Amino acid sequence: MSQALSLRNLSPRNMGWHVSPVGVLAACVIAFWAVMAMVGPWIAPHPPGQIVDYDFFGPLSAEYPLGTDYLGRDMLSRVLAGARFTVGISLAAVMLACTAGIVLGMAAAVLGGWTDTAISRVLDAVSSIPSKLFGLVVVAAIGSSIPVLIGVLAVVYTPGSYRFARALAVNVNTMDYVTVARARGERTAYLIRAEIMPNILGPVLADMGLRFVFIVLMLSGLSFLGLGVQPPNADWGSLVRENMGGLSFGAPAVIMPSIAIATLTISVNLLIDNLPTRIRDRSE
Amino acid sequence: MTLAQIRDLRVGATTDSGRKVQIIRGVSLDIAPGEIVALIGESGSGKTTIALSLMGHCRPGCHIASGSVMVDGVDMATAPERQRAALRGTTVAYVPQSAAAAFNPATRLIDQVIEVARIHDLMPMDQARAKAVEVFRALALPDPETIGDRYPHQVSGGQLQRLAAAMALIGDPKLVIFDEPTTALDVTTQIEVLRAFKSVMKAGGMAGVYVSHDLAVVAQIADRIVVLKGGEVQEEGTADQILHRATHPYTKSLLAAFHPAPRATAVAPSKTVAALEVQNVTAGYGMGRDGQPRKIALENVSCRLDKGRNLGVIGESGSGKSTLARAIAGLLPPVKGRIMLDGHLMEPSSRARSKEDLRRLQIVFQLADTALNPAQSVGDIIGRPLTFYHGTKGAARQARVAQLLDMVRLPQAMRHRLPGELSGGQKQRVNLARALAADPEVILCDEITSALDTVVAASVIELLKDLQRDLNLSYVFISHDLSTVEAICDEVMVMHHGRVVETLPADRLTQARDPYSKLLFSSVPQLDTGWLDRMPLRAAI
Numbered sequence A: 001m002s003q004a005l006s007l008r009n010l011s012p013r014n015m016g017w018h019v020s021p022v023g024v025l026a027a028c029v030i031a032f033w034a035v036m037a038m039v040g041p042w043i044a045p046h047p048p049g050q051i052v053d054y055d056f057f058g059p060l061s062a063e064y065p066l067g068t069d070y071l072g073r074d075m076l077s078r079v080l081a082g083a084r085f086t087v088g089i090s091l092a093a094v095m096l097a098c099t100a101g102i103v104l105g106m107a108a109a110v111l112g113g114w115t116d117t118a119i120s121r122v123l124d125a126v127s128s129i130p131s132k133l134f135g136l137v138v139v140a141a142i143g144s145s146i147p148v149l150i151g152v153l154a155v156v157y158t159p160g161s162y163r164f165a166r167a168l169a170v171n172v173n174t175m176d177y178v179t180v181a182r183a184r185g186e187r188t189a190y191l192i193r194a195e196i197m198p199n200i201l202g203p204v205l206a207d208m209g210l211r212f213v214f215i216v217l218m219l220s221g222l223s224f225l226g227l228g229v230q231p232p233n234a235d236w237g238s239l240v241r242e243n244m245g246g247l248s249f250g251a252p253a254v255i256m257p258s259i260a261i262a263t264l265t266i267s268v269n270l271l272i273d274n275l276p277t278r279i280r281d282r283s284e
Numbered sequence B: 001m002t003l004a005q006i007r008d009l010r011v012g013a014t015t016d017s018g019r020k021v022q023i024i025r026g027v028s029l030d031i032a033p034g035e036i037v038a039l040i041g042e043s044g045s046g047k048t049t050i051a052l053s054l055m056g057h058c059r060p061g062c063h064i065a066s067g068s069v070m071v072d073g074v075d076m077a078t079a080p081e082r083q084r085a086a087l088r089g090t091t092v093a094y095v096p097q098s099a100a101a102a103f104n105p106a107t108r109l110i111d112q113v114i115e116v117a118r119i120h121d122l123m124p125m126d127q128a129r130a131k132a133v134e135v136f137r138a139l140a141l142p143d144p145e146t147i148g149d150r151y152p153h154q155v156s157g158g159q160l161q162r163l164a165a166a167m168a169l170i171g172d173p174k175l176v177i178f179d180e181p182t183t184a185l186d187v188t189t190q191i192e193v194l195r196a197f198k199s200v201m202k203a204g205g206m207a208g209v210y211v212s213h214d215l216a217v218v219a220q221i222a223d224r225i226v227v228l229k230g231g232e233v234q235e236e237g238t239a240d241q242i243l244h245r246a247t248h249p250y251t252k253s254l255l256a257a258f259h260p261a262p263r264a265t266a267v268a269p270s271k272t273v274a275a276l277e278v279q280n281v282t283a284g285y286g287m288g289r290d291g292q293p294r295k296i297a298l299e300n301v302s303c304r305l306d307k308g309r310n311l312g313v314i315g316e317s318g319s320g321k322s323t324l325a326r327a328i329a330g331l332l333p334p335v336k337g338r339i340m341l342d343g344h345l346m347e348p349s350s351r352a353r354s355k356e357d358l359r360r361l362q363i364v365f366q367l368a369d370t371a372l373n374p375a376q377s378v379g380d381i382i383g384r385p386l387t388f389y390h391g392t393k394g395a396a397r398q399a400r401v402a403q404l405l406d407m408v409r410l411p412q413a414m415r416h417r418l419p420g421e422l423s424g425g426q427k428q429r430v431n432l433a434r435a436l437a438a439d440p441e442v443i444l445c446d447e448i449t450s451a452l453d454t455v456v457a458a459s460v461i462e463l464l465k466d467l468q469r470d471l472n473l474s475y476v477f478i479s480h481d482l483s484t485v486e487a488i489c490d491e492v493m494v495m496h497h498g499r500v501v502e503t504l505p506a507d508r509l510t511q512a513r514d515p516y517s518k519l520l521f522s523s524v525p526q527l528d529t530g531w532l533d534r535m536p537l538r539a540a541i
Helices: A002-008 A013-017 A021-043 A075-111 A113-127 A131-142 A146-173 A176-184 A188-224 A236-242 A244-249 A252-273 B047-053 B081-087 B109-113 B115-119 B125-138 B157-169 B187-204 B215-221 B239-244 B249-258 B321-329 B355-360 B378-390 B394-407 B412-416 B424-437 B454-471 B482-488 B506-511 B515-522
Strands: B004-014 B020-031 B036-040 B062-071 B092-095 B175-179 B207-212 B224-229 B232-238 B276-287 B293-305 B310-314 B336-341 B344-346 B361-364 B442-446 B474-479 B491-496 B499-505
Touching: A021 A075, A021 A252, A075 A113, A075 A146, A075 A188, A075 A236, A075 A252, A113 A146, A131 A146, A131 A188, A146 A188, A176 A188, A176 B361, A176 B378, A188 A236, A188 A252, A236 A244, A236 A252, A244 A252, B004 B047, B020 B047, B020 B062, B020 B232, B036 B047, B036 B215, B047 B062, B047 B175, B047 B207, B092 B157, B109 B115, B109 B125, B109 B157, B115 B125, B115 B157, B125 B157, B125 B187, B157 B175, B157 B187, B187 B215, B187 B515, B207 B215, B215 B224, B215 B239, B215 B249, B224 B239, B224 B249, B232 B239, B232 B249, B249 B454, B276 B321, B293 B310, B293 B321, B293 B336, B293 B499, B310 B321, B310 B482, B321 B361, B321 B442, B321 B474, B355 B361, B355 B378, B361 B424, B378 B394, B378 B412, B378 B424, B394 B412, B394 B424, B424 B454, B454 B474, B454 B482, B474 B482, B482 B506, B491 B506, B491 B515, B499 B506, B499 B515
Parallel strands: B036 B207, B036 B224, B092 B175, B175 B207, B310 B474, B310 B491, B361 B442, B442 B474
Antiparallel strands: B004 B020, B004 B062, B224 B232, B276 B293, B276 B336, B336 B344, B491 B499
16 A cells, blocks of 8 residues: 555655746746847847947837837847846856855854854855945946956855855754764764755755845846946846936837846746745755 | 544545545544543554544644534534634633643743633633632642743643643533643653543543553543554554453554563673773763853763663653763763773764774664755665775675665665655664664664654564674663663663662662652553552652
């Protein structure tokens, strides 16, 4: 009887791998933007930097499906090219922030004592600096370039990731299996890698997705303030800023990059909310 | 005339993974007024589910599929929620397993106890308070006039459990459901609580449903016992019938598990080097400025374990028995004293110990659920000590894992499973196999059978005995359960408040001289319906 039951349970749905349609849709949108970030510049109908239309803030048309911008450049091409900056920079920054945060968080939880206090207080200090202000000062001081942007975003979002990972790791650290490993004489690196990390991975990945959204928004904010990606290149935030003047004309040029930002960030949020339970909650 | 009548009850449930199962399969049960019926069975047998159905309540994910639950003329299975709510507390009341979790820590006890009267508007509040004091007195609570003014953290666990009963009794229910109310209590406390429950129920003429997994406890309080397994009634009869003339094989196995075969000691105490010797160990938690722990959990503890023999450590919660295991394993380095393994002095902290010392002494924890990494397969869990201590890799490691699984009587296919896919008993066997993988000489067993069902626990004890015979192991067996300690140990050390009270040979426990150990041994319920009534009343130590 139990044999029959256990066999019947092995379908993906019963193993907690059930996926919802909303999650699938969100994943498709994210995949679309990820592909565009890679191949966007090559499939763009016009060179993104070239003035192709005599009219500025042109309407939607067959030739320029998303209209033209304040100089008469093709918006579709510019949004596709901007995907590379927005997605690329955000992805690099979120990777750096979360890797640093998770590694430090687990180390602090396992080592405890002074190490924990030192790391926690330093990162508390970092997180006490207002993030936009920090970005403004650093970019104003050493100028804007892509590596600087990635660095600033990573530094701003490391403390949050650290707090999250540490809180999870502290819970796992008190489990008997970690105590058994300690009593066996295992080294700290093994404890972190084999005993702690696999058991916090699910929630940490979900957190990483959310942090990616925050970074996209902050990057767009910095670009909007003119501190992000510099002309003639433009990420979505810069595109909004450039075309601000078209707002009063109801030009599509200012709406389209905003829609791009919204679709990406909302999709990431929806994907995380609809992740299969197996990934989201590994306690089962 | 019956007070409650369950007919062909079926309860369905949806598991977390979306699978539908039937957890109660056609149970019928009668409860007469003033009668106490015990539901007994292992975890998952459906005993709590049946008891809750008497209140028309199902836990989240469960639903009553069919059947009727008539309580005092109302079918709780089909009655509207409003009517059920009106009956809860006044006709049917509930005493939870963990009173500590059932009380709101921010409100005075009296206000929580009379809440039932307030919700149902049964009587003026002053009258309810006066009545609560009466109930406190009937339950033999100390200072009945003033105990209600305290907060939940200001009373002991046994008192809190009695207060939870007072909360249930304030509305003069006709039927009280006790859901394992003494499982979390120490034996010396359990006896007082049982006595209080019994006298109050008798005096009030109330009917009761007593849910438990412990036959000996149930024997003291129940008129009738219903044995459940897998959501079905296995056997039903008066307490005497079940205890002395059980007919169903499952009931017999439950009874047999209560009397584990005593250990046939082969090895005489030797005068040579002890396998493990603890000398005057003091340990505690929270380091103070002066290098002394702020809270002393172990004080000047000494014990000796000879090769091939077993030492039982017994005591109530807070007696320091688990701390002793942690101190020996070096997880909580002692501030004073020496720990010798096979005549060789070990460092106090596990970090400072050599790999060889660590290998020879292994520890097995109580909760197999938390002692196995949920993200590692059984094969990896057992294989890690092999690689760590012996450097075994590849095919040799595979072969040794297979051997170890065989030793703990688990099938080979288990190696690919994750701990979440094993039963409690299987997990505890994997837990043991991991300790055995190190080829240890001494294994510290910290309450390893406490979380297991009686029958499963008995089989784990048998396994430990067999392994000892084959591998020449010595166990330090920590438990609060005297009968398991008697079953496996040669010597029993009684601990109280972090000190050793007495050490006795396991076959001469009745000759205890210390008053505390006498009290502890005599408080263990016997499989005998008259035991509680014969126990002399006495003040707690």
